[in-house]
Amino acid sequence: MAHLKLLTPETPLHDACLRLAEVYSGVEATKRYPLYRWTQISNDAAVLAEHVRRRHQEDDALERVAKLLARLLEFVGYNLRPVGSLNFIHDNRLLPYALLRACLVRQSAKHLRYAPKSESLTKWVVLKYPHACSKCGERPCHCVVTPWVFEERRENPGPYLKFPQSVEKKQCRLRKEDWQDLTLKGLFEFFHAIYRNTLYQQDPWKTAFHLSEELGEVAIELTRLQTLCVIDNKTLGDELSNIQEKVKNKFDDEIEKLRTTKRLKVGDRSKIEQKWQKNFKASFDDLEAASTMPTDWLRERWGLKQISKNKARDLALRLYFAEIITRKLKEELADVTSWLVAVTYAIRPDKRPTGELAVGPRAVLTTLEGGYAKKAEKTKSLGCIWCNQAPCSNGCLIRNSMSDELMQEVIKF
Numbered sequence: 001m002a003h004l005k006l007l008t009p010e011t012p013l014h015d016a017c018l019r020l021a022e023v024y025s026g027v028e029a030t031k032r033y034p035l036y037r038w039t040q041i042s043n044d045a046a047v048l049a050e051h052v053r054r055r056h057q058e059d060d061a062l063e064r065v066a067k068l069l070a071r072l073l074e075f076v077g078y079n080l081r082p083v084g085s086l087n088f089i090h091d092n093r094l095l096p097y098a099l100l101r102a103c104l105v106r107q108s109a110k111h112l113r114y115a116p117k118s119e120s121l122t123k124w125v126v127l128k129y130p131h132a133c134s135k136c137g138e139r140p141c142h143c144v145v146t147p148w149v150f151e152e153r154r155e156n157p158g159p160y161l162k163f164p165q166s167v168e169k170k171q172c173r174l175r176k177e178d179w180q181d182l183t184l185k186g187l188f189e190f191f192h193a194i195y196r197n198t199l200y201q202q203d204p205w206k207t208a209f210h211l212s213e214e215l216g217e218v219a220i221e222l223t224r225l226q227t228l229c230v231i232d233n234k235t236l237g238d239e240l241s242n243i244q245e246k247v248k249n250k251f252d253d254e255i256e257k258l259r260t261t262k263r264l265k266v267g268d269r270s271k272i273e274q275k276w277q278k279n280f281k282a283s284f285d286d287l288e289a290a291s292t293m294p295t296d297w298l299r300e301r302w303g304l305k306q307i308s309k310n311k312a313r314d315l316a317l318r319l320y321f322a323e324i325i326t327r328k329l330k331e332e333l334a335d336v337t338s339w340l341v342a343v344t345y346a347i348r349p350d351k352r353p354t355g356e357l358a359v360g361p362r363a364v365l366t367t368l369e370g371g372y373a374k375k376a377e378k379t380k381s382l383g384c385i386w387c388n389q390a391p392c393s394n395g396c397l398i399r400n401s402m403s404d405e406l407m408q409e410v411i412k413f
């Protein structure tokens with residue numbers, strides 16, 4: 001393995017993702033299912049919550065945040081690392097990791113002029129948080145000024161409407177430099193600029209809970225993606241009309257609610273309805289195309305040729321849903337990143353709502369630089385935080401997990 005540079009605060013995020021992916025490229029035991037990796041990330045969050053609960057364990061908590069961040073970056077890096085063609089179909093089955101990767105590299109934000117063509121964590125973060133809060137569209141965030149507007153947006157959408165519009169405007173106004181890859185340090189500063197007014201006031205346990213919630217959202221999407229892979233070649237096609245009917249009924253209910261709500265201006269009401277109807281039609285038309293002309297659809301959308309006719313419809317449907325799932329997943333990964341930053345500030349607040357890098361982020365960056373290193377060499381290079389090797393191996397995973405199990409068995413009181 002080539003000598004990999006350490007992760008410094010100035011390391012660009014995408015480089016950090018790729019480098020960590022390389023360090024852990026040898027741990028094949030976790031490479032079959034994406035959920036396996038994600039469970040490790042969720043476990044980290046559970047351990048973090050426990051450190052936060054015991055208030056005196058702040059150093060441990062911040063070290064855990066660093067490990068969580070590194071795992072997240074590695075997860076993204078493994079999925080986005082450049083490889084040749086991605087064969088995600090094997091014996092007419094979809095391979096979960098290969099499918100995930102094939103979906104994640106598909107270009108997002110095509111409608112935004114300066115958005116980069118290739119995918120990265122920074123791109124997903126900037127898309128969801130266009131240098132402004134993802135809910136109110138302001139920097140610094142103004143959500144705290146009228147929290148009820150956001151809490152009651154389903155029941156009373158009127159006062160809320162201007163906010164998504166403001167976010168959309170911010171997205172359209174993003175300049176080329178706004179999409180530039182963030183550095184590790186820049187990631188903290190990015191969210192600090194948006195949420196500096198709330199970061200210092202938050203209770204650490206609340207932020208840790210929120211982070212867990214976001215990790216759960218990712219787990220839901222990954223579970224659904226894996227379901228599409230393990231499902232037999234018939235069920236989805238058989239269920240399609242039920243799926244469509246269910247959505248149609250729910251959609252009609254929502255439209256009915258929208259039409260009868262008194263708390264909305266007539267103009268706003270019809271504007272929302274038009275937008276929803278347009279979305280509905282676009283999604284259903286696309287699904288119809290995948291279902292009725294699957295070979296054309298697969299060729300046009302996925303560049304897949306030579307799929308036998310009797311397999312094509314099933315495959316097209318699975319890919320249709322896989323793509324919807326991964327679009328959501330990218331948003332959720334951006335949210336995870338945002339809450340990970342928030343919890344870092346919340347664990348050790350320094351009471352100074354300034355623009356400076358606070359105690360928490362500095363501790364996390366120090367662990368990333370000093371902990372993820374090959375210790376044996378004179379000039380330090382990147383390595384696993386547990387075994388200090390690069391690449392890390394299945395041996396490291398099994399050594400640590402099984403010795404832990406055995407120890408717990410032995411030292412019972």
Ligand SMILES: [Zn+2]
Pocket residue numbers: 133134135136137138141142143144
């Ligand atoms: Zn806000």
Ligand SMILES: [Zn+2]
Pocket residue numbers: 384385386387388389392393396397
């Ligand atoms: Zn290791």
